[in-house]
Structures are given as structure tokens and as C-alpha cells.
Amino acid sequence: MMRLPRFRYLAPTTTQEVAEVLASEGPDAMVVAGGTDLLPNMKRRQQTPKTVVGLKGVAALRESQNGTGLRLGAGLTLTEIGEDPRVREHYGALHQAAVQVASPHLRNMATLGGNICLDTRCNYYDQNYEWRKSINFCMKKEGETCWVAPASKRCLAVSSTDTAPALIALGAKVHLLAARESRELSLEELYNNDGISYLTRRPHELLTRVELPDATGWKSTYWKLRRRGSFDFPVLGVAAAVKFDAGGGVADARIVLGAVASSPIVVSEAAEMLVGKELTDGVIEEAAEKAGRKAKPMDNTDFVLHWRKRVAQSFVGYALRELRGDDMSETRWNTAKIRFGD
Template identity: 35%
Template sequence: MLRLPQLRVATPDDLDDALALLRTPGARVVAGGTDILPNLKHRLDRPPLLVSLSRVGALRTIVRDQTAGVLRIGAGVTLTELSEHPDVRAFFPSLADAAGRVASPLIRNMGTIGGNINLDTRCRYVNQTEFWRSAIGGCLKSEGSVCHVVPGGRNCVAAMSSDCVPVLISLDGALLLRTADGQREIPLDAYYQADGTNHTVRGADELTTEIRVPWPGRPRRTGYSKWSVRKSIDFPLVSVALRFDLERDASNAPIVGLRVVVGVLGARPREVTRLDDLLGVPLDDPKVARAVADRVHQQCKPLGNVPYEAPYRREMLRVHTRRAIEALVSAR
């Protein structure tokens, strides 16, 4: 059995106290603990202080903000609460679906959306015991200076494996980040960077306090597809979030906007580009599913950072994208 190291844990009741504690050099946040605690057991980090959010009730609300036209989701909302919330299910079904497919019910009861957004990157060579890693001499993200995925590479390409992040990007989500001194809002697609050792632009003393998702302005169909080996408890091995804005609420309506975001490639999600020729084409035209799946396949090249052969994952990405669009067409 793997044991946690000796840890100093603070459990503030109040957001301001949590923010003040986060100024301690090297301090880390723990929300549900379903990601950070296994990583600490694997000795991937040695923080001098953990600041627990478990008692900060202010982070656990979901509010429909009519004035700003957004759904405000507190970072401490659990994945179960998110996936079961009536507004999320009715107006943001792809988000409810993604949250409801993270890991297992027990993990979703503990894990939060703030933790899912700030989930550490993952790699088959680093999410191992310290002993296992010592046998290969570590890597850029642990105790070594090489990358085993990209030999000769100077940059860690560990994968961002969150289920909710590609969906939130496809829905134009933004984050509210707070420190003891102030706050800023940042679009989620600007939050991640291509460095698996430091994959967000979050400052050390910044806390994600809220996720803001704009209310849908027009009819649309959204979906999320995740391929994993075990359906009951597994990280995605490839994933794709889809959003089609439509001229009217029907599957034969012309597409007036679309976002396609792919997860589990590298340290940040990848937005698929060059889709403009599909604007004006009815969603149920078979060319749409084929064209999007082909472009996903052309633009996204999985690496050997997570289990399963990269070329196979690439094919699965194409198949899952096409099937997900076909399911959106036949829905309702």
C-alpha cells in the first residue's frame, strides 16, 4: 500500500483565509483530493502545506446569473452535483454528460469541478511510484532530465486528461481566478499552455473560484465523446467535445457556428480549425460528420504519453467524432 508523506493541512472555513494561506511559498490546494493525494503518494510533489477547500461553502453554489447571461459554477461544486443539476442538464447537456462520466460515482462525489480544471497532466512514465520511476531515471516532470515519450525532447508533453475541460472550452467557458489582492477573469482556452510540467497560467497563490459558462444564445446541439478502456472508472484515452450552433432547432437546420475541441493529446486541449466550409451546411448532411472526423484526424496526432498505441488512438478519435455527430443528428 502506498502511504501519504507527513503533511501539514490547513482547513479554513472562509475564502479569504484560504487565499491568505495560499501565500505560503509552495502551498498547494486540495479540494476533493482525488488527483492530488494519489500524486503525493507517488511522491510527485512535496508541498510544505495543503490548503483544504472542504469547508469553504462559498465555492459550492451554482447560480443562474441573468444579468451577466452566464451560469456561475463554484469551483467546489462536486462532479456529481454538476452532472445532476437541472440547469446544467437542460441547457449544457454535454457538460452534464462529461462530468457524469468522470471516473466512478465515489470519485465524482468527492472530486470537484475546480479540481477537474486544475487536474495535473498525466503520463505513463510519471504517474508511477517513485521506485518505478527511479528504474528509468525519472524524466523532465519528475527527477530526471529527459523525456521518454519524445526522445531528445526538451518539453514535457504529458496529457491534460480532464473530461470537463474540452467541453467547457467548446461552450466558451471562462474562469474567475482570485488571490488575496484581487481577481481576474480568463477564457478557459487561454488558461492552458503546452508544458506538461506547468500546464496552466495560474499563479502560485491564485485560486480558481468560479467557472462562467455563457447562456446559449441560439439553438444548438452539443456533445462529448470519450474513449476509455473500462467504462466504469477510467481516464479518457482520447476525447472530443462538439458544439454546433444552428439557424433553428432542428437537425436539418444549417450550421451557423461550431467549435470542436480535442482532449488527451498534450498538455493543453486542441481546438480543431479550418471548419468554416461547414457553415451553412445542414447538420444532418452526412458530409458534416465525415468532414469534421477527417479534420480531427488530420490535425490531432496523439503521442505515446498515455496507454494504447498512438496510431490506434488517432483512429479511435476519428471514429468517436463521427459517431458523436451522428448521435447529435438523430437526437430528439
């Protein structure tokens, strides 16, 4: 049986206490909420924090609140996000992303904050200690080389969060709490396109909540590509949000790709060209092509990378056609084994 390494465990009960612990422990401490990302990594010795700070007892992280938009505590589970009627009604992309993460059991455990901060993934890195030792480790942990592209100066591990592309498309902000100075930033700004320092969150900061703006007039969707109907991380995620004007034309749009780089990729050119147009087949095709060009998958996940690059365009097309009102349920079922909209 795989075993966790030994560690010291702390269980603060308020966000302020967490912030203080993180400030005093430094980078040797890591927080654990659902445990579905950190604990496998610890068992494989990818992450070996001396101190583990449990967040399960911090009630404040589980609060949600209506305002002009919606405030979601980082400690809400993905099941709770998926079942929240406000999310389902106004923030379709987040609902669809949340219910497609991993498996039902993992969604009962995993939290929104955890999915946003999910460690980047790579099939040279997500291996146990002995395996990594036999390849002389990799740049992300204990080694020198990025085996995905040995000439690369940076780590090419993949951003594999489903909820982040959806949240970015929805214009979400996140709140980072620290013992001294807290800050709020757009979710897009939380990420770096670097497999190692993929977050701009500093080790002493705690992601406490997500703020979603008012979504009146917006429609959004999330399309996930993966091999199986359950368990798998995305090998491609497409989140799209469109605000329609009274005439049925596009007033505003956002398209975000997931799992094609070390951070979610906002494809503004594709989104911007939609503005002022109707979503005709031709317009959708052009936007999908523009967006697809931004997908730069590497050979470190499931499926062949050329194919993943090529289907990015198709998936952007699916998303936009669905937002236009096409019935995409059969394509959705065939590719993702999920049905929405009943």
C-alpha cells in the same frame, strides 16, 4: 499500504483567506478539494507540498447561480454537476463529461475545479517513487528526460480532464482569485500545451468558479474513449457544440479534443467549415477528418498511439452525427457503457 508523506495542513474557510495563505506560502503550498488527484500523486511522491490547504470548508466554492448563463462553484462535486438539471438541459456536453469521469465514488469526491486543474498524466510519471527512481525519473519530476520522446525539449504529459474540453466547447470562462488581483479568462486561455506548466494559473491564484454563457440555440455533446466503462481517464475526448439556424444549418460550432496533447485542443478549422452548412454525411466526414488531423497522441497512455490518432476522426463523426439527431445510443453503449437521453 501506500502512505502520504508528512505535511502541514491548513483549513481556511473563505476564498479570501485561501488567497492570502497561498500568497504567503508560495509554491510550497497546494490546495486540495476532492483529493482524488493530489492525494494519489502525494502517495506516489510525484507532488510533495510542504503545506496542504484544504478547501472543503470554503462554502463559497460550492455556490451555483443562474444569470444570463450559469455560474458554477469550483468546489461542486462532479456528482453534483452531473445531477444538476440546468446543466443536463442546457449544457449537455458538460453533463456527459461530468458523469463519465472516473467512477461514481470518485465523482462523489472530485470537484469541478479539480478536474479543470487536473495534473497532466503520463505512464512514465504516474508511477510510484521507486518505479520512477528505477528509470532515473523524468522531466516532469526530478529528472531530465521526457521518456515519451527523449529528444523533446518539453514534457509531453497528457491533459486528461474530461470537463475542460466540454467547457471550452460551451464557451466557459473561469475566475482566478488572488490576494491582490483577481482575473477572469476564457477556459482555453487557462491551458498551455506543456506537460509541466500546463496551467497559466499562478501558484497564488485560486480557481473559484466557472461561468457558462447563455446556451440558447446550442446543442452539445461529449464523447469519451477509454478501455473500460469506469475508472479510466480519457485516451480521447471529443466535445462538440453546434448552434443551428432556423433552417437547420449550422450557425456556429466549436469542436475541442481532449487527451491528445498537454492541453485541450480547439479545432477551429473543422468547426468553422461547418458554419453555413447542413450536417450531411459528407460535411461530417470532412470535418471529422480535419479534426482528426489535429489529434497528436503520444505513446504515454493506454492503447496504441496510431490507433488513437485514427479513431479520433471516428469519434468526431459520432459527436456530429449525434448533434444532427442520429440515434447513436448503440455506439455510445458499446464504446462507453453509458446511455443518455431518456
